Amino acid sequence: MDRTTTTGNNPRRPDLSRDNLVDAAIGLIDRDGAGALSIRALADAVGVTPMALYNHFSSKRDLIAAVGERLIRSTQFDGGHGDWREQLRYCFGALRHLCLRHPGLPDLLKLDGVVPEAAYAPMDVTKKALQAQGMSELDSVRTFFLLTGYTLSQAAFQSHPTPALAPTEKVRRERISGRGHGPVDRRDPPPEWDFDASFSFGLGIILEGIEGRIRAR
Amino acid sequence: MDRTTTTGNNPRRPDLSRDNLVDAAIGLIDRDGAGALSIRALADAVGVTPMALYNHFSSKRDLIAAVGERLIRSTQFDGGHGDWREQLRYCFGALRHLCLRHPGLPDLLKLDGVVPEAAYAPMDVTKKALQAQGMSELDSVRTFFLLTGYTLSQAAFQSHPTPALAPTEKVRRERISGRGHGPVDRRDPPPEWDFDASFSFGLGIILEGIEGRIRAR
DNA sequence: GCTGTTATATATACAGTGTATATCTATTCG
DNA sequence: CGAATAGATATACACTGTATATATAACAGC
Secondary structure, three states: OOOOOOOOOOOOOOOOOHHHHHHHHHHHHHHHOHHHOOHHHHHHHOOOOHHHHHHOOOOHHHHHHHHHHHHHHOOOOOOOOOOHHHHHHHHHHHHHHHHHHOOHHHHHHHHHOEOOHHHHHHHHHHHHHHHOOOOOHHHHHHHHHHHHHHHHHHHHHHHOOOOOOOHHHHHHHHHHOOOOOOOOEOOOOOOOOOHHHHHHHHHHHHHHHHHHHHHOO | OOOOOOOOOOOOOOOOOHHHHHHHHHHHHHHHOHHHOOHHHHHHHOOOOHHHHHHOOOOHHHHHHHHHHHHHHOOOOOOOOOOHHHHHHHHHHHHHHHHHHOOHHHHHHHHHOEOOHHHHHHHHHHHHHHHOOOOOHHHHHHHHHHHHHHHHHHHHHHHOOOOOOOHHHHHHHHHHOOOOOOOOEOOOOOOOOOHHHHHHHHHHHHHHHHHHHHHOO
Protein backbone atom coordinates (compact mmCIF):
# COMPACT_ATOMS: atom_id res chain seq x y z
CA MET A 1 0.00 0.00 0.00
CA ASP A 2 1.10 3.51 -0.69
CA ARG A 3 2.41 5.12 2.45
CA THR A 4 0.82 8.53 1.72
CA THR A 5 -2.69 7.14 1.78
CA THR A 6 -3.35 8.26 5.31
CA THR A 7 -6.91 9.46 5.18
CA GLY A 8 -6.10 12.87 3.72
CA ASN A 9 -7.04 15.50 6.25
CA ASN A 10 -9.92 13.68 7.78
CA PRO A 11 -9.98 14.74 11.42
CA ARG A 12 -11.72 11.54 12.46
CA ARG A 13 -8.57 9.49 12.14
CA PRO A 14 -5.58 11.26 13.57
CA ASP A 15 -2.66 11.27 11.16
CA LEU A 16 -0.47 8.71 12.82
CA SER A 17 2.69 7.71 11.13
CA ARG A 18 6.16 6.72 12.17
CA ASP A 19 7.34 10.26 11.60
CA ASN A 20 4.64 11.95 13.61
CA LEU A 21 4.99 9.45 16.41
CA VAL A 22 8.73 9.92 16.54
CA ASP A 23 8.15 13.67 16.67
CA ALA A 24 5.84 13.32 19.61
CA ALA A 25 8.20 10.91 21.33
CA ILE A 26 11.09 13.33 21.02
CA GLY A 27 8.86 15.99 22.52
CA LEU A 28 8.21 13.76 25.50
CA ILE A 29 11.82 12.86 26.21
CA ASP A 30 12.99 16.43 25.67
CA ARG A 31 10.45 17.73 28.12
CA ASP A 32 10.61 15.11 30.83
CA GLY A 33 13.49 12.76 30.13
CA ALA A 34 13.81 9.24 28.86
CA GLY A 35 11.59 7.87 31.61
CA ALA A 36 8.69 9.93 30.33
CA LEU A 37 8.46 7.96 27.13
CA SER A 38 5.91 5.27 27.71
CA ILE A 39 3.53 3.72 25.25
CA ARG A 40 0.55 5.12 27.09
CA ALA A 41 2.04 8.59 27.45
CA LEU A 42 2.84 8.74 23.77
CA ALA A 43 -0.62 7.50 22.88
CA ASP A 44 -2.14 10.20 25.06
CA ALA A 45 0.09 12.82 23.50
CA VAL A 46 -1.18 12.04 20.03
CA GLY A 47 -4.74 11.44 21.20
CA VAL A 48 -5.06 7.77 20.53
CA THR A 49 -5.30 4.45 22.29
CA PRO A 50 -2.07 2.77 23.41
CA MET A 51 -2.41 -0.25 21.23
CA ALA A 52 -2.79 1.91 18.14
CA LEU A 53 0.94 2.57 18.26
CA TYR A 54 1.60 -1.07 17.60
CA ASN A 55 0.36 -0.60 14.09
CA HIS A 56 3.41 1.58 13.47
CA PHE A 57 6.06 0.13 15.74
CA SER A 58 6.60 -3.48 16.53
CA SER A 59 7.63 -2.74 20.10
CA LYS A 60 8.88 -0.02 22.35
CA ARG A 61 12.40 -0.98 21.37
CA ASP A 62 11.45 -0.36 17.80
CA LEU A 63 10.12 3.07 18.72
CA ILE A 64 13.24 3.91 20.68
CA ALA A 65 15.44 2.87 17.81
CA ALA A 66 13.44 5.08 15.47
CA VAL A 67 13.86 8.05 17.80
CA GLY A 68 17.60 7.46 17.95
CA GLU A 69 17.81 7.01 14.24
CA ARG A 70 16.05 10.27 13.60
CA LEU A 71 18.04 12.33 16.08
CA ILE A 72 21.40 10.99 15.00
CA ARG A 73 20.55 11.31 11.35
CA SER A 74 19.70 14.96 11.94
CA THR A 75 23.25 15.65 12.99
CA GLN A 76 26.23 16.26 10.78
CA PHE A 77 29.42 14.69 12.00
CA ASP A 78 31.82 15.29 9.16
CA GLY A 79 31.94 19.07 9.06
CA GLY A 80 35.50 19.56 10.25
CA HIS A 81 37.55 21.69 7.87
CA GLY A 82 41.07 21.48 9.28
CA ASP A 83 43.37 18.59 10.02
CA TRP A 84 42.40 15.30 11.61
CA ARG A 85 42.35 16.91 15.04
CA GLU A 86 39.81 19.47 13.91
CA GLN A 87 37.76 16.80 12.23
CA LEU A 88 37.60 14.71 15.37
CA ARG A 89 36.86 17.73 17.53
CA TYR A 90 34.02 18.66 15.24
CA CYS A 91 32.65 15.13 15.04
CA PHE A 92 32.56 14.43 18.74
CA GLY A 93 31.62 17.97 19.60
CA ALA A 94 28.57 17.41 17.42
CA LEU A 95 27.84 14.13 19.16
CA ARG A 96 28.19 15.78 22.52
CA HIS A 97 25.91 18.68 21.66
CA LEU A 98 23.32 16.32 20.28
CA CYS A 99 23.28 14.53 23.61
CA LEU A 100 23.07 17.81 25.48
CA ARG A 101 20.19 19.06 23.37
CA HIS A 102 18.35 15.82 23.99
CA PRO A 103 19.45 14.75 27.44
CA GLY A 104 17.18 11.74 27.38
CA LEU A 105 18.81 10.28 24.30
CA PRO A 106 21.75 8.36 25.78
CA ASP A 107 19.56 6.99 28.55
CA LEU A 108 16.97 5.98 26.06
CA LEU A 109 19.34 4.05 23.87
CA LYS A 110 21.23 2.49 26.71
CA LEU A 111 17.95 1.53 28.32
CA ASP A 112 17.40 -1.25 25.85
CA GLY A 113 20.84 -1.60 24.38
CA VAL A 114 19.68 -0.16 21.08
CA VAL A 115 22.20 1.22 18.62
CA PRO A 116 20.58 2.86 15.62
CA GLU A 117 22.25 2.25 12.31
CA ALA A 118 23.04 5.94 11.97
CA ALA A 119 25.09 5.90 15.15
CA TYR A 120 28.02 4.62 13.20
CA ALA A 121 28.43 7.79 11.17
CA PRO A 122 30.98 9.09 13.68
CA MET A 123 32.85 5.84 13.23
CA ASP A 124 33.25 6.49 9.56
CA VAL A 125 34.49 10.01 10.22
CA THR A 126 37.01 8.71 12.72
CA LYS A 127 38.26 5.94 10.51
CA LYS A 128 38.68 8.26 7.57
CA ALA A 129 40.53 10.89 9.57
CA LEU A 130 42.89 8.47 11.25
CA GLN A 131 43.56 6.08 8.41
CA ALA A 132 44.59 9.10 6.37
CA GLN A 133 47.31 9.53 8.98
CA GLY A 134 48.46 5.98 8.50
CA MET A 135 46.68 4.40 11.41
CA SER A 136 45.42 0.86 10.83
CA GLU A 137 41.72 0.21 10.49
CA LEU A 138 41.72 -1.85 13.66
CA ASP A 139 43.33 0.88 15.70
CA SER A 140 41.03 3.47 14.15
CA VAL A 141 38.00 1.55 15.28
CA ARG A 142 39.47 1.12 18.72
CA THR A 143 40.09 4.83 18.86
CA PHE A 144 36.52 5.44 17.79
CA PHE A 145 35.29 3.43 20.76
CA LEU A 146 37.55 5.43 23.01
CA LEU A 147 36.25 8.75 21.72
CA THR A 148 32.62 7.65 21.74
CA GLY A 149 32.76 6.18 25.21
CA TYR A 150 34.35 9.30 26.58
CA THR A 151 31.99 11.68 24.83
CA LEU A 152 28.83 9.85 25.83
CA SER A 153 29.89 9.40 29.42
CA GLN A 154 30.72 13.08 29.76
CA ALA A 155 27.45 14.15 28.19
CA ALA A 156 25.50 11.82 30.45
CA PHE A 157 27.33 13.14 33.47
CA GLN A 158 26.52 16.69 32.51
CA SER A 159 22.89 16.01 31.71
CA HIS A 160 21.87 14.37 34.95
CA PRO A 161 22.12 16.43 38.06
CA THR A 162 21.53 14.63 41.30
CA PRO A 163 18.04 13.16 41.32
CA ALA A 164 16.34 14.28 44.48
CA LEU A 165 15.24 11.74 47.01
CA ALA A 166 11.54 11.13 47.08
CA PRO A 167 10.18 12.61 50.33
CA THR A 168 8.78 9.37 51.67
CA GLU A 169 12.02 7.63 50.93
CA LYS A 170 13.89 10.16 52.98
CA VAL A 171 11.61 9.61 55.94
CA ARG A 172 11.85 5.86 55.79
CA ARG A 173 15.58 5.99 55.45
CA GLU A 174 15.88 7.86 58.71
CA ARG A 175 13.77 5.25 60.38
CA ILE A 176 15.84 2.40 58.99
CA SER A 177 19.45 3.19 58.79
CA GLY A 178 20.11 4.63 62.16
CA ARG A 179 23.30 2.90 61.27
CA GLY A 180 25.12 2.46 58.04
CA HIS A 181 25.78 5.17 55.54
CA GLY A 182 22.70 5.39 53.42
CA PRO A 183 22.99 5.24 49.69
CA VAL A 184 24.54 8.17 47.98
CA ASP A 185 23.01 9.82 44.99
CA ARG A 186 25.06 10.76 42.02
CA ARG A 187 27.54 13.03 43.65
CA ASP A 188 27.48 16.39 41.99
CA PRO A 189 30.54 18.02 40.72
CA PRO A 190 31.13 21.40 42.39
CA PRO A 191 28.39 23.76 41.25
CA GLU A 192 30.75 25.89 39.24
CA TRP A 193 32.08 22.91 37.33
CA ASP A 194 32.94 23.86 33.77
CA PHE A 195 31.70 20.95 31.70
CA ASP A 196 32.91 22.43 28.45
CA ALA A 197 36.40 22.94 29.74
CA SER A 198 36.42 19.52 31.34
CA PHE A 199 35.32 17.80 28.16
CA SER A 200 37.81 19.77 26.15
CA PHE A 201 40.60 18.81 28.52
CA GLY A 202 39.89 15.11 28.25
CA LEU A 203 39.49 15.29 24.51
CA GLY A 204 42.82 17.10 24.32
CA ILE A 205 44.50 14.31 26.22
CA ILE A 206 43.05 11.73 23.88
CA LEU A 207 44.10 13.69 20.80
CA GLU A 208 47.57 14.06 22.16
CA GLY A 209 47.76 10.34 22.78
CA ILE A 210 46.57 9.67 19.27
CA GLU A 211 49.20 11.96 17.89
CA GLY A 212 51.85 10.01 19.73
CA ARG A 213 50.58 6.79 18.19
CA ILE A 214 50.57 8.32 14.75
CA ARG A 215 54.07 9.67 15.06
CA ALA A 216 55.35 6.37 16.46
CA ARG A 217 54.19 4.60 13.34
CA MET B 1 18.38 -1.15 69.29
CA ASP B 2 21.35 -3.42 69.01
CA ARG B 3 21.83 -4.60 65.46
CA THR B 4 22.89 -8.14 66.47
CA THR B 5 19.56 -8.97 68.05
CA THR B 6 18.26 -10.83 65.04
CA THR B 7 16.45 -13.76 66.59
CA GLY B 8 19.50 -15.92 67.05
CA ASN B 9 19.08 -18.99 64.89
CA ASN B 10 15.35 -19.28 65.08
CA PRO B 11 14.26 -20.77 61.76
CA ARG B 12 10.82 -19.23 62.07
CA ARG B 13 12.04 -15.82 61.10
CA PRO B 14 14.43 -15.94 58.21
CA ASP B 15 17.61 -14.07 59.00
CA LEU B 16 17.08 -11.04 56.89
CA SER B 17 19.59 -8.29 57.08
CA ARG B 18 21.11 -5.79 54.73
CA ASP B 19 24.06 -8.07 54.21
CA ASN B 20 22.09 -11.19 53.40
CA LEU B 21 19.77 -9.29 51.13
CA VAL B 22 22.65 -7.72 49.27
CA ASP B 23 24.15 -11.19 48.89
CA ALA B 24 20.97 -12.51 47.36
CA ALA B 25 20.62 -9.46 45.15
CA ILE B 26 24.12 -9.92 43.78
CA GLY B 27 23.26 -13.53 43.08
CA LEU B 28 20.26 -12.40 41.06
CA ILE B 29 22.07 -9.84 38.94
CA ASP B 30 25.03 -12.13 38.39
CA ARG B 31 22.79 -14.89 37.17
CA ASP B 32 20.30 -12.95 35.07
CA GLY B 33 21.46 -9.39 34.74
CA ALA B 34 20.41 -6.09 36.22
CA GLY B 35 16.87 -6.47 35.00
CA ALA B 36 16.41 -9.57 37.12
CA LEU B 37 16.66 -7.61 40.34
CA SER B 38 13.15 -6.78 41.36
CA ILE B 39 11.73 -6.44 44.82
CA ARG B 40 9.49 -9.42 44.33
CA ALA B 41 12.23 -11.58 42.84
CA LEU B 42 14.54 -10.79 45.72
CA ALA B 43 11.80 -11.46 48.24
CA ASP B 44 11.13 -14.81 46.61
CA ALA B 45 14.82 -15.63 46.60
CA VAL B 46 15.06 -15.18 50.34
CA GLY B 47 11.64 -16.70 51.01
CA VAL B 48 9.81 -13.71 52.27
CA THR B 49 7.08 -11.27 51.33
CA PRO B 50 8.04 -8.34 49.10
CA MET B 51 7.21 -5.66 51.60
CA ALA B 52 9.47 -7.26 54.18
CA LEU B 53 12.43 -5.87 52.31
CA TYR B 54 11.30 -2.38 53.09
CA ASN B 55 12.25 -2.92 56.67
CA HIS B 56 15.86 -3.07 55.54
CA PHE B 57 15.96 -0.79 52.55
CA SER B 58 14.08 2.43 52.12
CA SER B 59 13.60 1.84 48.41
CA LYS B 60 14.91 -0.08 45.48
CA ARG B 61 17.39 2.72 44.90
CA ASP B 62 18.64 2.16 48.40
CA LEU B 63 19.06 -1.52 47.69
CA ILE B 64 20.87 -0.84 44.45
CA ALA B 65 23.20 1.57 46.15
CA ALA B 66 23.99 -1.02 48.79
CA VAL B 67 24.79 -3.60 46.14
CA GLY B 68 27.10 -1.16 44.41
CA GLU B 69 28.67 -0.17 47.67
CA ARG B 70 29.41 -3.75 48.57
CA LEU B 71 30.83 -4.74 45.20
CA ILE B 72 33.00 -1.70 44.86
CA ARG B 73 34.21 -1.93 48.42
CA SER B 74 35.26 -5.52 47.78
CA THR B 75 37.72 -4.31 45.18
CA GLN B 76 41.16 -2.93 45.76
CA PHE B 77 42.07 -0.07 43.50
CA ASP B 78 45.38 1.08 44.86
CA GLY B 79 47.54 -1.97 44.41
CA GLY B 80 49.86 -0.63 41.73
CA HIS B 81 53.50 -0.97 42.63
CA GLY B 82 55.28 0.89 39.87
CA ASP B 83 55.09 4.44 38.58
CA TRP B 84 51.92 6.44 38.05
CA ARG B 85 51.23 4.60 34.82
CA GLU B 86 51.27 1.25 36.56
CA GLN B 87 49.10 2.59 39.33
CA LEU B 88 46.48 3.83 36.89
CA ARG B 89 46.62 0.64 34.88
CA TYR B 90 46.06 -1.35 38.04
CA CYS B 91 43.28 0.87 39.30
CA PHE B 92 41.21 0.92 36.16
CA GLY B 93 42.05 -2.64 35.32
CA ALA B 94 40.52 -3.53 38.67
CA LEU B 95 37.46 -1.42 37.90
CA ARG B 96 37.11 -3.08 34.55
CA HIS B 97 37.38 -6.58 35.91
CA LEU B 98 34.89 -5.81 38.61
CA CYS B 99 32.42 -4.80 35.92
CA LEU B 100 33.18 -7.89 33.89
CA ARG B 101 32.72 -10.19 36.86
CA HIS B 102 29.37 -8.55 37.58
CA PRO B 103 28.05 -7.53 34.19
CA GLY B 104 24.86 -6.20 35.67
CA LEU B 105 26.65 -3.71 37.88
CA PRO B 106 27.08 -0.74 35.53
CA ASP B 107 23.54 -1.13 34.26
CA LEU B 108 22.25 -1.34 37.74
CA LEU B 109 23.92 1.84 38.90
CA LYS B 110 23.17 3.76 35.76
CA LEU B 111 19.58 2.60 35.96
CA ASP B 112 18.81 4.99 38.73
CA GLY B 113 21.78 7.30 38.57
CA VAL B 114 23.15 5.93 41.79
CA VAL B 115 26.79 6.45 42.68
CA PRO B 116 27.85 4.61 45.81
CA GLU B 117 30.19 6.44 48.07
CA ALA B 118 32.85 3.81 47.53
CA ALA B 119 32.88 4.52 43.81
CA TYR B 120 35.18 7.41 44.44
CA ALA B 121 38.05 5.26 45.61
CA PRO B 122 39.47 5.20 42.09
CA MET B 123 39.25 8.98 42.11
CA ASP B 124 41.52 9.14 45.10
CA VAL B 125 44.02 6.79 43.48
CA THR B 126 44.02 8.88 40.33
CA LYS B 127 44.42 12.16 42.15
CA LYS B 128 47.25 10.85 44.24
CA ALA B 129 49.12 9.40 41.29
CA LEU B 130 48.77 12.46 39.10
CA GLN B 131 49.22 15.18 41.66
CA ALA B 132 52.48 13.49 42.58
CA GLN B 133 53.52 14.23 39.01
CA GLY B 134 52.68 17.88 39.42
CA MET B 135 49.24 17.85 37.85
CA SER B 136 46.71 20.20 39.41
CA GLU B 137 43.84 18.81 41.43
CA LEU B 138 41.34 20.09 38.90
CA ASP B 139 43.05 18.40 36.00
CA SER B 140 43.49 15.23 38.03
CA VAL B 141 39.78 15.06 38.62
CA ARG B 142 39.09 15.72 34.98
CA THR B 143 41.46 12.93 34.08
CA PHE B 144 39.68 10.66 36.51
CA PHE B 145 36.42 11.28 34.70
CA LEU B 146 38.12 10.51 31.43
CA LEU B 147 39.52 7.23 32.69
CA THR B 148 36.31 6.19 34.41
CA GLY B 149 34.09 7.03 31.48
CA TYR B 150 36.30 5.09 29.14
CA THR B 151 36.65 2.08 31.40
CA LEU B 152 32.96 1.77 32.13
CA SER B 153 31.88 2.23 28.56
CA GLN B 154 34.30 -0.44 27.39
CA ALA B 155 33.20 -2.86 30.08
CA ALA B 156 29.56 -2.27 29.25
CA PHE B 157 30.23 -2.81 25.58
CA GLN B 158 31.97 -6.07 26.30
CA SER B 159 29.35 -7.33 28.72
CA HIS B 160 26.28 -6.97 26.55
CA PRO B 161 26.14 -9.02 23.44
CA THR B 162 23.29 -8.30 21.09
CA PRO B 163 20.01 -8.87 22.86
CA ALA B 164 17.91 -11.11 20.70
CA LEU B 165 14.63 -9.90 19.34
CA ALA B 166 11.61 -11.32 21.05
CA PRO B 167 9.97 -13.74 18.63
CA THR B 168 6.64 -11.99 18.47
CA GLU B 169 8.38 -8.72 17.87
CA LYS B 170 10.12 -10.14 14.87
CA VAL B 171 6.85 -11.31 13.39
CA ARG B 172 5.11 -8.02 13.91
CA ARG B 173 8.03 -6.13 12.49
CA GLU B 174 7.71 -8.00 9.25
CA ARG B 175 4.07 -7.16 9.07
CA ILE B 176 4.73 -3.49 9.71
CA SER B 177 7.82 -2.17 8.15
CA GLY B 178 7.59 -3.53 4.68
CA ARG B 179 9.38 -0.28 4.28
CA GLY B 180 11.93 1.49 6.44
CA HIS B 181 14.98 -0.12 7.89
CA GLY B 182 13.88 -1.66 11.12
CA PRO B 183 15.68 -0.84 14.31
CA VAL B 184 19.12 -2.22 14.73
CA ASP B 185 20.23 -4.01 17.80
CA ARG B 186 23.52 -3.32 19.42
CA ARG B 187 25.79 -4.10 16.56
CA ASP B 188 28.29 -6.68 17.57
CA PRO B 189 31.94 -6.21 17.11
CA PRO B 190 33.44 -8.88 14.88
CA PRO B 191 33.29 -12.18 16.74
CA GLU B 192 37.03 -12.38 17.18
CA TRP B 193 37.20 -8.92 18.71
CA ASP B 194 39.89 -8.78 21.36
CA PHE B 195 38.35 -6.75 24.14
CA ASP B 196 41.44 -6.88 26.31
CA ALA B 197 43.68 -5.60 23.56
CA SER B 198 41.16 -2.96 22.60
CA PHE B 199 40.86 -1.70 26.14
CA SER B 200 44.58 -1.72 26.56
CA PHE B 201 45.05 0.23 23.36
CA GLY B 202 42.66 3.00 24.42
CA LEU B 203 44.14 3.13 27.87
CA GLY B 204 47.58 3.42 26.35
CA ILE B 205 46.47 6.41 24.31
CA ILE B 206 45.07 8.09 27.37
CA LEU B 207 48.22 7.45 29.38
CA GLU B 208 50.35 8.80 26.58
CA GLY B 209 48.20 11.93 26.46
CA ILE B 210 48.53 12.33 30.19
CA GLU B 211 52.27 12.01 29.96
CA GLY B 212 52.31 14.81 27.42
CA ARG B 213 50.36 17.01 29.79
CA ILE B 214 52.68 16.19 32.64
CA ARG B 215 55.80 16.93 30.63
CA ALA B 216 54.36 20.15 29.28
CA ARG B 217 53.95 21.47 32.80
C1' DG C 1 4.76 -15.83 84.47
C1' DC C 2 2.34 -11.50 82.20
C1' DT C 3 2.20 -6.81 79.74
C1' DG C 4 3.39 -3.09 77.01
C1' DT C 5 6.66 -1.65 73.44
C1' DT C 6 9.14 -2.20 69.59
C1' DA C 7 10.81 -4.67 65.41
C1' DT C 8 9.65 -7.10 61.77
C1' DA C 9 6.74 -9.79 58.34
C1' DT C 10 2.33 -9.92 56.03
C1' DA C 11 -1.94 -8.77 53.24
C1' DT C 12 -4.03 -5.90 50.37
C1' DA C 13 -4.22 -2.35 47.12
C1' DC C 14 -2.92 1.24 43.65
C1' DA C 15 -0.96 3.24 39.77
C1' DG C 16 2.24 2.32 36.56
C1' DT C 17 4.64 -0.61 32.68
C1' DG C 18 4.73 -3.39 27.90
C1' DT C 19 1.88 -5.98 25.07
C1' DA C 20 -1.24 -10.33 23.57
C1' DT C 21 -5.79 -11.09 21.89
C1' DA C 22 -10.11 -10.15 19.99
C1' DT C 23 -13.29 -6.86 18.08
C1' DC C 24 -14.97 -3.00 15.72
C1' DT C 25 -14.80 0.62 12.13
C1' DA C 26 -13.45 3.30 8.44
C1' DT C 27 -11.39 3.20 4.02
C1' DT C 28 -10.27 1.23 -0.37
C1' DC C 29 -10.77 -2.04 -4.27
C1' DG C 30 -13.07 -5.11 -7.53
C1' DC D 1 -22.69 -2.21 -4.07
C1' DG D 2 -20.15 -5.97 -1.22
C1' DA D 3 -15.69 -7.81 0.19
C1' DA D 4 -11.23 -7.10 1.83
C1' DT D 5 -8.08 -4.77 4.50
C1' DA D 6 -5.70 -1.25 7.36
C1' DG D 7 -5.93 0.77 11.53
C1' DA D 8 -8.00 2.08 16.05
C1' DT D 9 -10.11 0.17 20.16
C1' DA D 10 -11.37 -2.61 24.41
C1' DT D 11 -10.06 -5.76 27.49
C1' DA D 12 -6.88 -8.43 29.93
C1' DC D 13 -2.44 -10.34 31.79
C1' DA D 14 1.71 -10.36 34.06
C1' DC D 15 4.85 -7.47 35.75
C1' DT D 16 6.91 -3.20 38.36
C1' DG D 17 7.68 -0.20 42.97
C1' DT D 18 5.54 0.90 47.07
C1' DA D 19 1.67 3.13 50.37
C1' DT D 20 -1.20 1.59 54.04
C1' DA D 21 -2.93 -1.16 57.54
C1' DT D 22 -2.62 -5.34 60.15
C1' DA D 23 -0.66 -9.19 62.39
C1' DT D 24 3.02 -11.54 64.78
C1' DA D 25 7.28 -12.36 67.04
C1' DA D 26 10.90 -10.75 70.28
C1' DC D 27 12.31 -8.25 74.07
C1' DA D 28 12.03 -5.00 78.60
C1' DG D 29 10.45 -4.41 82.92
C1' DC D 30 7.59 -6.01 86.51
